[in-house]
Amino acid sequence: MGAADEQGPQDGEGWLTKAEVREIWPQIRPISVTAVARANSVRTSAAPSPDLTGEPTFHPGDVRHVAARITRGEADVAPWQRADSDAARDDAAPSPPVRPPVGWGPVGWGPENVPGLILLAVILGLILWGLTSPDNHGTVTNFVR
Structure with missing residues (x-):
């Protein structure tokens, strides 16, 4: 919209803020005020809003x-x-709380992960057995020599 479209009250003077438009249009959701104004060719001011929100004035x-x-x-x-x-009533209704999935321990440790957990336990067992076996007494110095 150009300057010719913004005739009437001086630009920015007497124009309505979004909050004032919401009072005049109680049937419109607050989030939709600007879209409804645009769809219905409501002129907006190029001057900054007096409430310093950066929103257009109408x-x-x-x-x-x-x-x-x-x-x-x-x-x-x-x-x-x-x-x-x-739709507005559905948005206003509180949604039920999100419950975490039922499982073992941290999220993702469920029955479907049992084979992976068994493999992890076997690998950790082999590592511990290798570190504590009698041939190297828990050190790797014989291997380095």
Whole structure:
């Protein structure tokens, strides 16, 4: 949108912040305010937001016009963008806690890993037996000589 599209109140003066638009559009989910404004051709200001969030500010006349269209059901709003939709209710409902998988010890040590655990135990046993066998008395000095 160019400067010609942003006529009306002085750029940045009297324009509405995202929080103010959410109050005027209670039917719209807070995360969808900018998308609904864009879809319904609400003009935005190029001036920085007065609340220093970096969010765009919205033309008050356009916001009120779209509010009336939302009420009448004529605005371009996807069902998931509405605060009163099933999708919004599903997002608001807390999900059940994630439970770790049932298994032995740390994650991944389950019955399917028994052959690998047996092989690991055999290898560790051979290493310990080799270090403690009577021919080298736990050292490797005879091998080095």
